[in-house]
Amino acid sequence: MQKEAFLRIHGGFRLEGEVFAGGGKNAALAILSAAILTEELCVIENLPMIDDIFAMRDILQVLGAKVEFSKNVMRIEARTLRAHAVPDALAHKLRASYYFLGALLGRTQEGIVPFPGGCAIGSRLMDQHIKGFEALGAHVYEDSEGISVKASSLRGSVVYLDIPSVGATINTMLAAVLAAGSTEIVNAGKEPHIVDLANFLNAMGASVRGAGTDTIRIKGVPKLHGCSYAVIPDQIETGTLMIAAAATGGDVLIRGALPTHMEALTAKLLEIGVRVDDTGTGEDSIRIRSEGRPRRVNFKTQPYPGFPTDLQQPMTALLSVADGVSVIQETIFESRFRHLEELRRMGGKFTVKDRIAVIEGVEHLTGCPVTATDLRAGAALVIAGLMAQGVTEVHDIHYIDRGYEFIERKLNALGAKIERLERIGPLEIAAGD
Ligand code: EPU
Numbered sequence: 242m243q244k245e246a247f248l249r250i251h252g253g254f255r256l257e258g259e260v261f262a263g264g265g266k267n268a269a270l271a272i273l274s275a276a277i278l279t280e281e282l283c284v285i286e287n288l289p290m291i292d293d294i295f296a297m298r299d300i301l302q303v304l305g306a307k308v309e310f311s312k313n314v315m316r317i318e319a320r321t322l323r324a325h326a327v328p329d330a331l332a333h334k335l336r337a338s339y340y341f342l343g344a345l346l347g348r349t350q351e352g353i354v355p356f357p358g359g360c361a362i363g364s365r366l367m368d369q370h371i372k373g374f375e376a377l378g379a380h381v382y383e384d385s386e387g388i389s390v391k392a393s394s395l396r397g398s399v400v401y402l403d404i405p406s407v408g409a410t411i412n413t414m415l416a417a418v419l420a421a422g423s424t425e426i427v428n429a430g431k432e433p434h435i436v437d438l439a440n441f442l443n444a445m446g447a448s449v450r451g452a453g454t455d456t457i458r459i460k461g462v463p464k465l466h467g468c469s470y471a472v473i474p475d476q477i478e479t480g481t482l483m484i485a486a487a488a489t490g491g492d493v494l495i496r497g498a499l500p501t502h503m504e505a506l507t508a509k510l511l512e513i514g515v516r517v518d519d520t521g522t523g524e525d526s527i528r529i530r531s532e533g534r535p536r537r538v539n540f541k542t543q544p545y546p547g548f549p550t551d552l553q554q555p556m557t558a559l560l561s562v563a564d565g566v567s568v569i570q571e572t573i574f575e576s577r578f579r580h581l582e583e584l585r586r587m588g589g590k591f592t593v594k595d596r597i598a599v600i601e602g603v604e605h606l607t608g609c610p611v612t613a614t615d616l617r618a619g620a621a622l623v624i625a626g627l628m629a630q631g632v633t634e635v636h637d638i639h640y641i642d643r644g645y646e647f648i649e650r651k652l653n654a655l656g657a658k659i660e661r662l663e664r665i666g667p668l669e670i671a672a673g674d
Pocket of ligand 1: 267270336337364365366367368369370371404405406407408409430477549550551573574575616617644
């Protein structure tokens with residue numbers, strides 16, 4: 242019989258206490274694919290135990306790598322690869338399956354990846370990835386099955402990206418580190434996960450400079466070696482926890498979080514009246530303190546260091562109860578306001594035209610059954626449930642489990658009251674871990 246897991250959130254509990262930021266999903270996805278660029282053992286630490294990472298493990302195994310994964314550490318040894326194609330079912334599980342195009346191209350000069358899955362938040366084109374591969378000398382074929390890349394040899398080149406795409410920057414880096422000669426990626430993405438990938442590649446013996454700026458310079462090397470590496474803290478999980486703390490009038494210390502990655506969100510939280518500090522001890526941490534109703538604020542999503550699109554949805558949940566009208570412009574993904582339909586069912590007041598949402602803050606939200614439409618939409622609905630009066634049920638939480646390691650555990654440890662339940666036909670039971 243079909244089982245459906247869902248979260249039941251009893252609203253109105255203030256979050257208080259300390260919590261640790263987990264390892265970065267989007268950094269980890271890039272780093273795990275990069276591990277096949279060497280025959281030697283890579284030990285990757287601080288991985289979140291989430292569905293996207295389990296899917297990456299499965300892809301690595303299908304390609305022929307020996308993989309062990311437990312307690313947030315994955316050991317990957319890709320001594321020989323037996324396949325250069327990612328199977329359909331795995332590719333469709335997540336967006337980042339397409340990083341194996343760049344990684345396979347770098348390692349074996351050929352790769353096939355069916356069109357990747359991931360959240361349906363916009364058209365998510367791949368023209369810039371293809372531009373990067375072609376600039377390095379690869380032939381790229383697209384058909385209804387997916388994308389194939391092949392090269393007799395790869396040589397460094399200048400790649401000018403029309404937009405600073407995270408995925409295209411990462412895929413070009415993966416393909417270029419073992420290419421002959423030098424590559425320059427101009428108008429590159431500057432996200433923390435791109436810098437983390439560069440640090441990992443350098444720990445493997447690559448020569449990648451300038452990550453975190455507009456231009457990344459890569460000198461190709463003939464071979465990479467194994468290494469041990471710990472992934473950076475998750476910028477978006479940290480942001481989600483910051484917003485959740487602010488939304489409940491809470492007082493929460495997030496340990497292991499990097500304040501420099503959070504500046505865009507911090508600036509907006511300060512504007513709406515939330516206190517954001519570090520501990521003053523030099524330790525990586527962020528303390529959030531809030532009371533009373535948040536003030537309204539406007540913002541626009543932008544590539545890093547601008548306000549991240551991945552936090553737009555959680556932030557709009559918080560602003561749904563702000564004092565006044567907030568105007569939010571989503572410039573990265575054209576379909577990233579679908580969660581507002583669900584928030585409307587909880588009493589939120591919104592109008593959306595093109596990529597602009599106008600949020601008229603209401604006094605309070607009211608719990609009801611809602612459905613996650615993508616990963617960060619799910620996080621937004623959990624935050625709404627924490628703030629709402631009464632009980633909220635969030636369905637389709639498989640989206641949330643792709644990117645948050647048991648979100649309810651961290652929130653419950655801070656005082657939230659969230660149950661993970663399974664519905665089997667008409668029966669409801671508490672879901673085990
Ligand atoms: N784009 C193109 N052509 C391309 C590539 C991208 O037009 O070749 C467009 C996209 O359609 C989109 C914009 O450029 O409108 C930005 O896309 P980008 O490539 O930067 O994003 P991505 O690599 O698909 C990653 C994250 C997303 C995050 C975005 C933006 C991973 C696996 N995914 O996606 O994360 O929203 O960057 O920061 O790293 C999430 O974690 O919930 C998530 C969706």
